Amino acid sequence: MVLEYIVIALYTISLVLILMYALAQLNLLFNYLKARKKQDDSPKFDLTNPGEIPYVTIQLPVYNELYVMERLLDNIAKINYPSDKLEIQVLDDSTDESVETTAKHIKKLQKTGLDIQHIRRENREGFKAGALKEGLKIAKGEFIAIFDADFLPKPCWLEKTVPFFKNPEIGVVQTRWGHINRNYSTLTKIQAFALDAHFTLEQVGRNSQGHFINFNGTAGIWRKECIYDAGNWEGDTLTEDLDLSYRAQLKRWKFKYLEDVETPAELPVIISAARSQQFRWNKGGAENFQKMLKRVIMCKNIPVKTKIHGMLHLLNSSMFTCIFLVAILSIPMLYIKNEYAHLKIYFLVMSFFVVSTLIFFICYWYIYKKTYGGGFINFIKYIGTFFSFFSIAMGFSLHNTIAVLEGHFG
Template sequence: MILEWICIIIYSTSLVMILFYAFAQLNLLFNYLAARKNTVDGPTFNLDNPAEIPYVTIQLPVFNEAYVMERLLDNIVLLDYPHEKLEIQVLDDSTDETVVTTKAHVEKLAATGIDITHITRENRVGFKAGALKEGLVEAKGELIAIFDADFLPQTDWLKKTVIHFKDPEIGVVQTRWGHLNRDYSILTQIQAFALDAHFTLEQVGRNSKGHFINFNGTAGIWRKETIIDAGNWEGDTLTEDLDLSYRAQLKNWKFKYLEDVTTPAELPIVISAARSQQFRWNKGGAENFRKMFKRVVSSSNIDFKTKLHGVLHLLNSTMFLNVLIVGLLSIPMLYIKNEYAHLRVYFIVMSFFVISTIIFFIC
């Protein structure tokens, strides 16, 4: 009976964890619905006044992007923003022939009067975080916009985002991801569905109540001062964006999420690429839980509810593990149910946890 009890305890623990996460999602849904009725906004820059236009550096961290590099550069230079207040850094860590072709394309664009530079490193220490950190040293802008290679911001993107930095407490403005190839396949439709849930219910639900959200690694813009104050980019996790986001918010910097500003991008179209992306996001989330958990729960400047949502946010990848455990243990649990009649009450109580499935379905 020892093995049976071990199975019951592990199974019950996973069900409880899933239920907590489900209730958190339901709370975010209520927050999201309430936020849609709230149209109050903060102060914004008047970009018609040249004195109020902030200097922006756009950072493009790239690595062996042979198929999208030219499209990325040609799209970025179309951004509608005063050229005298705009700098573009191509942070190129590539190890293939694209280093040469990208350099040539950058030089061609620079010859037209655009302030664009091609920055390479001999040592790829820190990977993306290291490239962003090195570029920051030379960055002229007080605001730092970041785009991955497969993102294509619309021409008015900067004008819609930089205006919110008039509030000196705002450290980051994040925009919603769009999907250029949503209908390419069932795989892309599933990915788009999951990302849409994150970029609507979760990001708005957390941000509207002042809970911690995350810069999503791209399609957002940082105040340079915020990056420095939070300790700069660190490459000790696979999700350096989540790491810096939490360190910045623990320093009382505010994040602003713009659901109505969409930045289109391409989703992975093959399962190997999607699996690689999910591995990076989930392992990075777990690494950040290990790194940030104590800092979040011990912080004296955030309330209990924000701490709870923050911990569950960092535990997001663990929810998939709990679902797997419940699925695998459901078979021995059926055996236990049939063999041990005195546990009937336990299984009746366990039926309550079907509410988790109902909540997730509603969300």
């Protein structure tokens, strides 16, 4: 019976954690719906006044991006901002033939008067975090915008984000990711579905109540002072963006999330690329849970509710482990249910946990409806998308569980 009790304990803990996460999502939905009714009266720089236009550095950390570099550089060159207040750093750690083609294209853009520099390192120490840190040493900008190679900000991007830094407490302005290849395949549709939930429900829900959010590694802009005050970029986790975000917010810097400013990007179109991305995000999330949990709990300057949301946020990637455990333990639990009649009440109580799925279903419907519209036809489509999402999440759960365990235990 000892083995059976271990199975029951693991199964119960997993269901409880999933329910806690679901309840947090429901709370974020309420926050999101309230936030949508509020008008944004944040102070803003007047960019029509030359005296209020700050210097901005755009950083483009790239690594072996042969097929998208020309598109990236041409797109960034279209950004609307006074040329005497803008510099672009191409932080190129590439080891393939893209180095030469990138250098040629940068020289071509320099001839147009664009202040763009090709910055190379002798080694890749710290990977992306190391590249960003190296570029920051010589950055002229008071504010640092960051874009990955597969992102295509619109020309007005800086005009819509920079003004919010008039509030000296704002350390980061983050924008919502768009998906230019959302409808390419079932895989891209499901990735977009999951990311939409994060960039609407979660980011708005947390930010509107002053809870911690994260800079998403790209499509956002930092105050340079905030980066230095938080301890600069560190490469000891796979998600350096989440790490620096929490260190900055623990230092009382405020983050501003702009749901209405979309930054288009490409989603991975092959499953190996999507799995690799998921592995990195989930392992990095677990690493940051280990690194930041004690700091969040011990911080005296943040309310209890913010601490709870912060802990669940950092524990986000570990939900895949719970999903995996529930899946593999379902069969032995059926055996236990049939063999041990005295546990009937326990299994009746456990049936309550189906409410977790119902909560997720309701929360994600609001997000789906915002993108595709309401109505009966779209609701039927949503049901298919929702269960496809959970099927793919289940399929990824073993791979992501390995990532989470590596993040927690090395």
